[in-house]
Amino acid sequence: MSRKSVYIAHTGGTIGMKKTPQGYAPVRGYLDEVIRRMPEFQLDDTPRVVVREFEELIDSSNMTPIEWWKIAEDIRDHYDQFDGFVILHGTDTMAYTASALSFMLEDLSKPVIVTGSQIPMGELRSDGRDNLVGAVLMAANYAIPEVGLFFHDRLYRGNRSQKVDANGFHAFDSPNFPPLAEAGIDFTINEHLLLPGPNKPFNVRQLTPPRLATLSLFPGISGDMIRQFIQPPVQGLILLTYGSGNAPSKDQNFLAALAEANQRGVIIVNCTQCYRGKVDMETYQCGQVLKQHGVISGHDMTHEAALTKLYYLFSLGLSIQEIKTRMQQNIRGELTES
Numbered sequence: 336m337s338r339k340s341v342y343i344a345h346t347g348g349t350i351g352m353k354k355t356p357q358g359y360a361p362v363r364g365y366l367d368e369v370i371r372r373m374p375e376f377q378l379d380d381t382p383r384v385v386v387r388e389f390e391e392l393i394d395s396s397n398m399t400p401i402e403w404w405k406i407a408e409d410i411r412d413h414y415d416q417f418d419g420f421v422i423l424h425g426t427d428t429m430a431y432t433a434s435a436l437s438f439m440l441e442d443l444s445k446p447v448i449v450t451g452s453q454i455p456m457g458e459l460r461s462d463g464r465d466n467l468v469g470a471v472l473m474a475a476n477y478a479i480p481e482v483g484l485f486f487h488d489r490l491y492r493g494n495r496s497q498k499v500d501a502n503g504f505h506a507f508d509s510p511n512f513p514p515l516a517e518a519g520i521d522f523t524i525n526e527h528l529l530l531p532g533p534n535k536p537f538n539v540r541q542l543t544p545p546r547l548a549t550l551s552l553f554p555g556i557s558g559d560m561i562r563q564f565i566q567p568p569v570q571g572l573i574l575l576t577y578g579s580g581n582a583p584s585k586d587q588n589f590l591a592a593l594a595e596a597n598q599r600g601v602i603i604v605n606c607t608q609c610y611r612g613k614v615d616m617e618t619y620q621c622g623q624v625l626k627q628h629g630v631i632s633g634h635d636m637t638h639e640a641a642l643t644k645l646y647y648l649f650s651l652g653l654s655i656q657e658i659k660t661r662m663q664q665n666i667r668g669e670l671t672e673s
């Protein structure tokens with residue numbers, strides 16, 4: 336059997352950072368060198384890895400759809416030459432990038448696994464080594480036709496994942512979907528959870544980012560605040576609501592502001608503020624009013640998935656009605672249809 340090969344794209348993040356007088360910052364040429372020296376990659380049965388460092392290494396707080404496109408293009412350009420792909424990325428916006436890539440990489444048949452670390456690779460207690468080796472082995476050896484996020488011994492579906500701990504090593508979770516795989520003494524792949532492989536050739540979709548916004552409800556929010564927030568040119572809003580999708584039902588000004596935006600063609604998607612569970616706008620009157628004023632359900636999507644899916648659907652050039660319909664349907668395993 337020929338040796339497997341994995342392409343590693345290094346975009347930045349703590350994993351490749353060094354201490355500077357201004358705090359941790361990415362350093363060019365550093366991580367490539369560290370990986371080259373790692374004994375794990377000298378073994379005969381470890382996959383062959385090629386590391387490509389991005390021109391500008393960034394803290395992932397600086398990620399935008401422009402960087403997502405650079406990552407997607409890079410995968411496209413190397414797609415045929417490698418068995419799998421690992422994206423080294425900062426943890427802060429890793430779940431957004433994993434979600435965005437899951438939509439942008441259409442008809443994916445090879446693993447694309449995003450990972451990073453909480454402590455830089457060059458430091459004694461770094462979690463980067465385990466995360467990198469685990470991600471590379473998953474990407475090389477298993478038929479995972481989707482975008483995953485590997486962290487602290489677990490592989491999560493990219494568009495189901497969220498950063499859940501700012502300090503701990505168990506920094507990610509996918510609250511509404513079980514892990515796709517676990518790394519113990521053996522790797523356990525939950526094959527029944529994986530997406531089916533594609534029946535069309537791989538394609539990469541560039542996003543033409545619409546003007547989107549996210550707003551989290553809080554006691555005391557007013558209709559005027561909402562109205563200001565969703566002024567034109569905003570085209571879509573992810574509304575983070577209470578519990579199973581509830582909002583203040585007695586504030587007519589608040590509801591009118593939503594209805595006006597809906598009339599203008601703004602797509603308002605209801606996602607819960609809760610860590611786990613789904614939106615159901617039928618259960619409570621405080622949910623039903625949102626539906627009556629044009630808000631659509633985000634079901635059990637993460638906020639990251641809902642936002643990046645909206646970016647993606649706008650980029651397909653669909654009508655507002657079609658976008659609303661497809662937002663509420665499963666397209667990449669990001670949503671559980673009930």
Ligand SMILES: NC(=O)C[C@H](N)C(=O)O
Nearest residue numbers: 348349394395425426427
């Ligand atoms: N652990 C990390 O990677 C955090 C860093 N600020 C980043 O997201 O780039």
